[in-house]
Amino acid sequence: MTVKLVYFAWVRERIGKSEEDLDLPAGVVTVDDLLAHLTTLGEEYENALQFPDVIRVAINQEHVEHGEPIAGAREIGIFPPMTGG
């Protein structure tokens, strides 16, 4: 499955791009699987996602937990905890 990934704040800076379309292997089923898969793509991903517990994820622009299946996702946002307001 191909999905659009969008990155924000220090996740974006560490990975070095704000978005990309990625082909995911069949074994990537949940958000957890996706984060683990991304860390295999290079040092910059490893650096951005080395503490997956603090990473927040949104599927189709809605917050999800890390156990959420990603099937049907058009866009997955990956970012640090929010600090607006």
Place this chain on the structure above:
Amino acid sequence: MTAPTIRVQSTDFDLQAEISALTAGRKNIGAVVTFTGLCRDEQGALSALELEHYPGMAEAEMLRIGELAIDRFSLLGLTAIHRFGKIMPGENIVLVIAAAPHRQAAFDGANFVMDFLKTSAPFWKKEHAADGAQGDWIAAKDADDTARDRWR
């Protein structure tokens, strides 16, 4: 059902104009509470804040929070405006206006919206240091999660 007014914009907002827009022609509103968040200079250490957001999701999440607040506190009106881009010390960052028949609902509504906005609306602040050094991303505070959780 009252619909919240939500805006995400780079430009400043006018507090009085926003209050007037919310209350114009209304005779059932007895209380309007406003909250404005401003950029501090941190005792001169900070020259600006850079506000990044997730376009689309930021608006959607603010709308969701606004609808929750209207429903929970029976608000008669709600406006939430969040700026993005470079913001200098002394400038506005965020505005929340809650209108209700009585003061308690208006206070609670504005408070609720801010607590949820800080923890779930996709915005991130980066500091620019006064000495020109590349600043850090501001870390999320546990106190903000605690403030949100008291509404459970």
